[in-house]
Amino acid sequence: MTDLAADKLPPVTGPATAKVETPLRRLVAQFCESKLAVFGLVLVVVVAIAAILAPWLAPQNPYDIAKLDIFDSKMPPGSASSDGTLTYWLGTDGQARDMLSAMMYGLRVSLLVGAVSVVAALAIGTLVGLVAAFFGGRVDSFLMRCVDIQLSFPAILVALILLAVLGQGVDKVLYALIAVQWAYFARAARAAALVEREKEYIEAARCLALPQRRILWRHLLPNCLPPLIVIATVEVAHAIALEATLSFLGLGVPVTEPSLGKLIANGFEFLMAGKYWIALFPGLALAIALIGINLVGDHLRDILNPRNAR
Amino acid sequence: MLVFIIRRLMQAVVVMVVMSALVFGGIYLVGNPVAMLISDQASEADRLAVIRELGLDQPIWQQYLTFVGKALVGDFGKSFRAGEPAMRLIFQHMPATLELAVIAMTFAVLVGVPLGMYAGLRPDSLSARSIMTVSILGFSLPTFWVGLMLIMLFAVALPEWIPGWPRLPSSGRGPTVDILGLKLSFLTAQGWLHLLLPALTLALAKGALIIRLTRAATREVLPMDYVKFARAKGLSERRIVGVHVLKNIAIPIATVTGLELGQVIAFAVVTETIFSWPGMGKLLIDSILLLDRPVVVAYLVVIVFFLVLLNLLVDILYSVLDPRVRLEATAR
Numbered sequence: 001m002t003d004l005a006a007d008k009l010p011p012v013t014g015p016a017t018a019k020v021e022t023p024l025r026r027l028v029a030q031f032c033e034s035k036l037a038v039f040g041l042v043l044v045v046v047v048a049i050a051a052i053l054a055p056w057l058a059p060q061n062p063y064d065i066a067k068l069d070i071f072d073s074k075m076p077p078g079s080a081s082s083d084g085t086l087t088y089w090l091g092t093d094g095q096a097r098d099m100l101s102a103m104m105y106g107l108r109v110s111l112l113v114g115a116v117s118v119v120a121a122l123a124i125g126t127l128v129g130l131v132a133a134f135f136g137g138r139v140d141s142f143l144m145r146c147v148d149i150q151l152s153f154p155a156i157l158v159a160l161i162l163l164a165v166l167g168q169g170v171d172k173v174l175y176a177l178i179a180v181q182w183a184y185f186a187r188a189a190r191a192a193a194l195v196e197r198e199k200e201y202i203e204a205a206r207c208l209a210l211p212q213r214r215i216l217w218r219h220l221l222p223n224c225l226p227p228l229i230v231i232a233t234v235e236v237a238h239a240i241a242l243e244a245t246l247s248f249l250g251l252g253v254p255v256t257e258p259s260l261g262k263l264i265a266n267g268f269e270f271l272m273a274g275k276y277w278i279a280l281f282p283g284l285a286l287a288i289a290l291i292g293i294n295l296v297g298d299h300l301r302d303i304l305n306p307r308n309a310r
Numbered sequence: 311m312l313v314f315i316i317r318r319l320m321q322a323v324v325v326m327v328v329m330s331a332l333v334f335g336g337i338y339l340v341g342n343p344v345a346m347l348i349s350d351q352a353s354e355a356d357r358l359a360v361i362r363e364l365g366l367d368q369p370i371w372q373q374y375l376t377f378v379g380k381a382l383v384g385d386f387g388k389s390f391r392a393g394e395p396a397m398r399l400i401f402q403h404m405p406a407t408l409e410l411a412v413i414a415m416t417f418a419v420l421v422g423v424p425l426g427m428y429a430g431l432r433p434d435s436l437s438a439r440s441i442m443t444v445s446i447l448g449f450s451l452p453t454f455w456v457g458l459m460l461i462m463l464f465a466v467a468l469p470e471w472i473p474g475w476p477r478l479p480s481s482g483r484g485p486t487v488d489i490l491g492l493k494l495s496f497l498t499a500q501g502w503l504h505l506l507l508p509a510l511t512l513a514l515a516k517g518a519l520i521i522r523l524t525r526a527a528t529r530e531v532l533p534m535d536y537v538k539f540a541r542a543k544g545l546s547e548r549r550i551v552g553v554h555v556l557k558n559i560a561i562p563i564a565t566v567t568g569l570e571l572g573q574v575i576a577f578a579v580v581t582e583t584i585f586s587w588p589g590m591g592k593l594l595i596d597s598i599l600l601l602d603r604p605v606v607v608a609y610l611v612v613i614v615f616f617l618v619l620l621n622l623l624v625d626i627l628y629s630v631l632d633p634r635v636r637l638e639a640t641a642r
Contacts, residue, residue, distance in 0.1 A: 036443065149325055152621060154576030157613065161329075164598040164606060165336025241452035245580055248454045249595055264458065268584075274470075276462060283455055294450035 030303040040295025047289045051107040058101035059086055063256070077277050091277040093266055099277060102263055103285050109259035110289070113170065114240035117177035122232050124178065125185025130224065132186070133193035134216055144190065150183040159242060163251040173252050177239050188231050192224040199223075230304050234297035237290050244286055260286045315622065322618035329614060330381075330607050334374050364390060377607070386611070387604035391597070396608035400590055404612075406483060407582065407589030409494055411574040413505060414512035419567055422517040426524025427559075431551065433529060441521060448518025453577050457511040457584040464507060479504045481586040508585040512577060516570050523566055527559035534558075561631045568624035572617045 032038055050057065077091040077099075090099035132143040150158070162176040196202065197220065205215045244261030246252035248268075253259045258266070260282045267279025352360075361367050365376065377387065386396040429438040465480040484504035486494060494501075531537060532555070540550045579591035586592065590609060597605035 149321070152617060153614075154573045154617075156579060157576045160579065160594070160598065161333055161606075161610065165333060237450055241450070241455075245452050245454050249580065249583055250599060251595075261454075264455070268458065271458075271462065271466060274466065276466065279458060280462065283458060286455060287451055290450045290452075291447060294446055298446060 027303065031299065034299045037295055037299035040292045040299070043288055043292030044296060047107060047285070047292060048111065050104050051111045054101075054104035054108050058098075058104045060098040060101040062097040062102040062105050062258075076275075090281045091275075093263070093278045094270065095266075099281050102258065103260065103282050106258050106260040106263045106282060107285060107289065109170065109253060109257055110240050110243060110261070110286070113173055113177065113243045113253075113259065114236045117174050117181065117239045117243075118232050118236045120174070121178045121181035121235070122185050122228060125182040125187075126189040126221070126224070126228060128182065128186040129189025129191075130193050130216060130220060133190045133197060134212075134220065140190075143186070147183045147186050151187070155180045155238075155242060156245065159246055160249075160251065163246060168251065168254055170253050170257060173243055173246060176246070177242060180242065181235055181239065184231065184235065185228060188228055189224055192227050193220055196220055196223045226304060230297065230300045233293060233300060237293040237297065240286070240293075241290055260289075314625075318618065318622050318625075322614065325618070326611055326614050329610055330378075331374065333607055333610055334377065334603070335370065381611070386608040389597070389605045390602045391600055391605075396604035397612075399593060399605055400608050400612050403588060403590040403593045405494065406587060407575060407578050407591060410505065410508055410512065410581070410587060410589060411571060411578055414509040415516060415567060415571055415574055417509055417513035418516035418520055418570075419563075421513070422520030423524050423563060426521040427528050427551065427555070429521065430525040430528025430532070433525075438525075442525070445518040445521045448521075449515045451515075453511060453515060453580045454584055456514050457508070457581055460507050460511055461584070478507055480507055483588055508581050508587050511581050511584070512574055515577075516574060519570065520563065520566070524559060524563060527562050528555060531555050531558045561628070564631060565624055565628050568620060568627065572620045575616070576613070 031041075055061070073092055073094055075092045079091070080087050086098070090103070092098055093102060128143055128147075132140040159176040159180050162179055163172060166172040166175060201223075202215060202219055205219050210219075243252055243259060244264070247259050247261030248265045250265065253262055255262065263282035264279050264286070267275075267277075267282065270278050358367075365373055368376070380387065384397065388394060389396050389399055392399060425441050429441045432438050461480045464478040468475045469477040479500075482504060484500040485498050486501065537550060537554055540554050545554075575591075578587075578589055579594055581587065582589045582591040583595050590612075593605065594609045596602075597609070
C-alpha cells in the first residue's frame with residue numbers, strides 16, 4: 001500500500017503562470033536558439049523521410065533485378081533510360097541501378113542499422129551501468145573492468161574482428177555494432193547513476209522500504225536517461241559511419257542489400273575511370289546524414305550539460 | 311609504480327589470451343580456409359595433404375593448444391596464403407603503418423594545437439566559430455569518406471579541370487629508403503607525394519579532435535590565477551600564451567595524442583585499404599577476407615600488445631608531466 005501512495009503523489013509544481021514553462025518547452029526554445037542545430041535537424045528530417053518513404057518515392061526498386069536493364073549501367077547523371085520511361089538524375093551504377101533509388105534504399109539500411117544497434121546498445125549498456133552503480137562492490141568492479149578493457153580497443157578493430165568471426169550479413173553487422181557500443185552507455189549510465197543514487201529522492205524511496213527493483217527501474221532509471229539519450233543521438237552517427245566503413249571494406253552488409261557504404265565501395269572501382277557519380281552521390285548522402293545528426297547531438301549536449309545551464 | 315606496471319602487464323596477458331582464443335575459435339567456425347587455398351581441380355589426396363600440413367585435421371582445442379605452445383616461443387605459424395611465418399609478415403608491414411600513423415599524428419598536432427588555442431583565446435570571433443564548425447565535420451565524417459573525397463579531388467578532378475595541376479598519387483607507397491633495415495618513404499620526394507593523401511586523411515579527424523581539446527583546455531586555463539598574475543606582472547600576451555597557457559594545456563594534449571596514436575594505427579586499416587598502402591592494416595583486411603587465421607591472430611596479438619604498451623606509456627608520461635597524479639591511486 002505504501003509504495004502505491006508514494007508513486008501516485010501528484011508532482012510538485014511551481015506556482016502556475018499563464019504559460020507554464022515545462023522542461024520540454026524550455027528545451028525546444030533553447031534548441032531553436034542555434035540556427036546551425038535547427039539546420040541539422042532539417043537535414044535529419046529530410047534524410048529520414050527519404051529513407052522511410054523510399055519504396056513510395058524512389059523512381060525504381062533497385063532490389064528488383066527484373067526491372068534493371070544491363071544496357072543502362074554506368075550512365076552519367078541526367079541521361080534517359082534506354083526504354084525512355086525514366087530519367088536517371090544521378091546516373092546509374094555498375095549494375096544499372098538508378099543511383100537515386102539505390103541511395104534511398106541504401107539510406108534505409110544505413111539508418112536502420114544505426115538506429116537499431118544504438119537502441120539495443122543503449123538498453124544493454126544502461127542495464128549494466130545501473131546494476132554496477134546500484135550494487136557497487138565486486139559486481140561494479142568486475143563490470144567496469146570489462147568496460148575499460150573493451151574501451152581501450154579502437155571500435156573499428158573490435159568490429160572488424162567480430163565480423164571476421166561472425167561472417168557477413170545485416171544481422172551480423174548489428175551484433176558487431178552493439179558489441180562495440182554498449183560499453184560507452186554502460187560507463188555513462190554508471191556515472192549518472194552514481195550521482196543520482198546519492199540524491200534525496202532515492203533516500204526517500206529507500207526509507208519507504210520500496211523494493212530494490214522498483215527503486216532501480218522507477219526512480220533511478222528515469223533520472224539517468226537524459227544524458228544517455230544525448231549520447232545516443234551522437235552514437236547513431238557513429239554507428240552509421242562505422243557500418244559504412246565496414247561495408248566499404250567488404251565486411252559489412254551483403255551486395256544484395258547495399259547500404260550507403262557498400263554503394264560507395266562499388267563506386268570506388270569506377271572512380272579512376274572518371275565515373276565519379278557512382279561513389280560521389282552516396283558519399284554526399286552519407287555526409288549529409290552524419291553532419292545533420294552530429295549538429296543536433298552537439299547542440300543537445302551543450303544545452304543539457306548542467307555546467308552550461310543558465 | 312612497479313606494482314602498477316606489473317598489474318597492467320598481467321591484465322594485458324589476460325586480454326591477449328581471451329582475444330586470441332575468441333578469434334581462433336571464431337575463424338575456425340566461419341569457414342574452411344582450405345576451400346580458398348586449393349583450386350577446385352586439386353585431387354582429394356592433395357587436399358588431405360594440405361590439410362595435414364596446415365594441422366587442420368586435428369580437433370580445434372588441440373590446434374589451439376599447439377598454437378599457444380608455439381606462440382609462447384614467438385612462433386605464430388605460417389600464413390596460409392604467403393607460406394611465410396605470420397609474425398615476419400606483420401613485422402614486414404609494420405614500418406609502413408607506423409610511418410603513416412606518426413606523420414598523420416604530427417600533421418594533426420601541428421595544425422590542431424594552434425587553431426585550437428586561437429579558438430580558445432577568441433571564442434566569440436567569427437573565425438573561431440568557423441574553426442569549430444569545420445571541426446565538427448572533421449570528426450563526424452568517416453575516414454574512408456575523407457580519403458575518397460581527397461582522391462576524387464586531388465587525383466581525379468583537379469588535374470582534369472586545371473591543366474598542369476599535379477596529379478597526386480593515390481595508391482602505393484612510392485620509392486623507399488632503407489634505414490637500419492627499415493624501409494621508409496618520407497625521405498624521398500616521391501615518397502612524400504605518396505604519403506600526403508593518406509596522411510592527410512588520417513590527420514583530419516584527429517586534428518579536429520585536437521582542436522576541440524585544445525580549445526576546451528585553453529578556456530579552462532585562461533581564468534586561472536596564475537594567468538591573471540602573469541597579466542598583472544605586465545608580461546607580454548605572447549609570453550603568457552606561449553609559456554603559461556601552452557605549458558598547462560600540454561598535459562591533456564600529450565595524453566590524448568598518445569592514446570589517439572593507437573586509434574590512428576587502428577584506423578590505418580581503412581586508410582591503407584583505400585590508398586593500397588602496404589601496411590599491416592591492409593594485410594589484416596586481406597587476411598580476414600581470405601580466412602588466413604595465423605596472420606589475423608598474430609596481428610591481434612601485436613596490436614593488443616602495442617595498445618597496452620601505449621596506454622601504459624601514456625599513464626607514466628602523465629605522472630611525469632603532472633606531479634599531482636599518483637599512479638597508485640588510479641591503479642585500483
